[in-house]
Amino acid sequence: MFTVTKQSQSEPVYVLNDTESQSSLTIFPDRGGIATSWRVGDRELMYLDADRFTDPSLSVRGGFPILFPICGNLPDNAYSIDGKQYSLKQHGFARDLPWQVTHQSSTTDASLTITLESNEATRQVYPFDFSVSFTYRIRGNELVIDQTYTNKSATPMPFSSGLHPYFAAPNKEHLTFEIGADSYQEKQTGEIHSFAGKFDFSQAEIDAAFTNVKGNVATASDAGQKLKLTMTSSQQYRTIVFWTVAGKDFYCLEPWTGPRNSLNTGVDLLHVAPGETMSTNITFTADFT
Known part of the structure; x- marks a missing residue:
């Protein structure tokens, strides 16, 4: 049985449920359309810094933040x-903007x-009229x-899009990855490092961009x-960014359609023709071994 429930709080919260698999997803449309919790069975898969989330002046650290119309940063933000x-x-x-709920269903999934939608404020910083829709679906162990x-x-409208998911990891030393690339670029230094499935988590911060990813599947295995x-x-998602900081029980495995600064460089920049719509998709599957 699938259900979609709107909970009454200080701001609207929607919970998607698959009662058979006991999986659920919690979404705050007014807070950037973010999903803050994904549970499968009795397992919470996401990390959320609740203190930061309750302070709207701070950027959210947790859940599934939506990235649009750029991923990463621009030099001097320009x-x-x-x-x-x-x-x-x-x-x-x-x-950072409120999203509107435009459809819900509980037939073949939740x-x-x-x-x-674009507005006067968005046009001041991004001179395009647009409509962007995200549809979250859960069924069994799949989001x-x-x-x-x-x-x-x-x-034509140029843009990059992505997600910044925070996954819970009580002990990051147990993590191994298959990303479809044998090297990455470190943000802090710009250096290229080889990659064989593991990171050095003794570092204060890891910010690694894989821009030569082959295929459209990446995995993260947590033996612990x-x-x-x-x-x-x-196929539009050609960059994967890995990010984490020491002392925090999370890692981010971020699918981006293009690397940092694509609006200036044009590298892997997406374009939608006037009056046209582009569709993309990301699926996460959780398997317990």
Whole structure:
């Protein structure tokens, strides 16, 4: 049995449930459309810093923040279109704006669609009219996130999109990864490092960008939790970023459609023609070994 429940709190909260598998997903549309909890059986798979989440002045550290219309940061937060300069902060504005619930279903799965429309404030920093929709679906041990990007402008719309998921990891030394790349670039130094499935977690911070990913499947195996997470994405997702900091029980395995600064460099930058819609997809599967 599938259910979608709206809970009455200070802000709307929606909970998707699959009662047979005892899986659930919790979504806060007004807080950037973020999903804050994904449970399968009695296992919470996500990390959430509850203190930061209750303070709207702080960026959320946890759950599934949505990245749009850029992933990562721009030099001096600046980019130019048609000779005019604009400013966008890191990861764009989608994670900070309220999204509207536009559809829900509990027939073949539990699903909720949320939509972000352009407005005067977004046009000041990103001169395009758009409609972006994310549909969260859960069924069994699988979480599917379908996305559509509609360009309502008269000119092609450039963008990057992604997710910044925080997965719970009580002991990161138990983690191994299959990412489809044998090297990554370190953000702090710009250096290229070889990769054989493990990171050195003695570092204060790891911020690694894999931009030469082959295939559309990545896995994270946690021997301590006897958990294997598989991330499958549509072909537009060509970059995977791994991020974590010492002393915190999380790691981020982030699917991005393009690397940092794509709005300026054009590398893997997506474009939607006027009046057209682009569809993308990311699926997470949790297997307990």
